[in-house]
Amino acid sequence: MIASILKLSRADYKALKITDPYSIHRTVYSLFPQQAGQTRDFLFADKGGDFKHRLILILSKREPQNPEYGVIESKCIPESCIGFFFYCFTVRGNPVNRD
Numbered sequence: 001m002i003a004s005i006l007k008l009s010r011a012d013y014k015a016l017k018i019t020d021p022y023s024i025h026r027t028v029y030s031l032f033p034q035q036a037g038q039t040r041d042f043l044f045a046d047k048g049g050d051f052k053h054r055l056i057l058i059l060s061k062r063e064p065q066n067p068e069y070g071v072i073e074s075k076c077i078p079e080s081c082i083g084f085f086f087y088c089f090t091v092r093g094n095p096v097n098r099d
Helices: 010-015 021-029
Strands: 002-009 042-049 053-060 071-076
Touching: 002 010, 002 021, 021 042, 021 053
Parallel strands: none
Antiparallel strands: 002 053, 002 071, 042 053
16 A cells, blocks of 8 residues: 655645645546556545645555646555554545435
């Protein structure tokens, strides 16, 4: 597994035309081009930011491409870190309407 941080400046944010959560979704998906017959193999979390930068955390099975805008840092997660019984994390679900 590979853990990555995508750091976007205000200029990057403007160049990517990020205006809503779907814009973030589109930006992250652009880092992982679709491969024939393969399903999505990454997860991401928008952690927000401050006046200067926005951080997006990504966990993936493959290395993300270098972005046209922003800076990405990636590190391999050793298999020994994945076999624990308990983990602490935050979950954010997408709200939906259903009749």
